[in-house]
């Protein structure tokens with residue numbers, strides 16, 4: 001497990017990570033989601049002991065990273081800027097890592113095979129594409145056969161085949177019972193990979209929820225109705241026990257009643273409709289709304305928020321409780 005407790009990092013006035021408390025559990029893929037600059041990389045660097053927290057604590061399997069005896073066998077990580085000597089081959093890079101961490105040489109061949117780099121293992125890293133570089137970074141993370149794996153934006157720069165490969169790899173690592181913690185700024189990516197979601201914005205925790213729950217709450221389907229006879233339509237719906245709420249641009253939104261039924265109710269009363277369209281709210285929209293509120297919250301520090309944003313903020317609160 002990775003356990004964060006009140007983890008905080010300040011750079012001067014800037015609060016990069018703000019009082020984060022959550023646990024990353026084994027056997028599932030946990031997505032770490034937030035817009036650019038939310039504090040994901042800083043959090044991951046603190047987990048690995050590369051940055052020191054200003055306050056709070058983070059433990060890897062109950063211990064601070066720098067007290068782990070053989071860290072590569074406990075936690076493997078792919079960080080965004082992974083330093084590989086450009087003149088060194090993939091094989092020699094991994095061999096150097098293995099030898100300095102007491103890992104047998106056969107693991108080098110195994111992980112090269114696992115990430116599909118065997119054919120180019122003797123080529124110098126400076127000739128590697130971005131995708132090959134990512135694969136080499138992942139090979140390094142897997143080298144010590146660790147129980148915990150952490151990937152910072154692993155699909156960056158990968159082609160569709162590479163992205164598919166990473167997704168499959170992360171899921172299979174979790175199925176083996178490992179803890180898999182992966183960051184992204186794309187909800188659509190996480191929806192395909194993660195079982196659990198931790199969302200941050202401006203360094204603060206916004207959501208800590210299962211993916212299924214996030215989808216259940218946000219996959220709202222409704223029907224958008226546009227009519228020049230608003231009152232007449234509302235009457236017709238009301239008589240049938242159907243509730244409509246105001247949508248954007250003077251539209252009405254109806255939950256739980258199919259478009260066909262709404263159309264028939266309108267026709268029965270001779271109500272003209274200009275639009276009758278089933279809608280599905282996207283997860284990306286839900287994510288943007290969730291993180292936008294944290295930006296607003298910080299921009300208005302000390303000042304009361306407008307009622308709509310207060311409501312959105314409470315929505316964020318309920319995620320935290322979930």
Ligand SMILES: Nc1ncnc2c1ncn2[C@@H]1O[C@H](COP(=O)(O)OP(=O)(O)OP(=O)(O)O)[C@@H](O)[C@H]1O
Nearest residue numbers: 011014016034035036037038039040041042043185
């Ligand atoms: N060494 C540093 N000195 C000053 N500010 C920093 C430093 N490292 C990070 N920050 C700031 O802390 C905030 C969080 O940065 P971080 O890189 O952790 O975000 P992120 O969520 O990983 O973003 P991205 O997706 O863009 O990588 C940003 O505002 C960043 O500018």
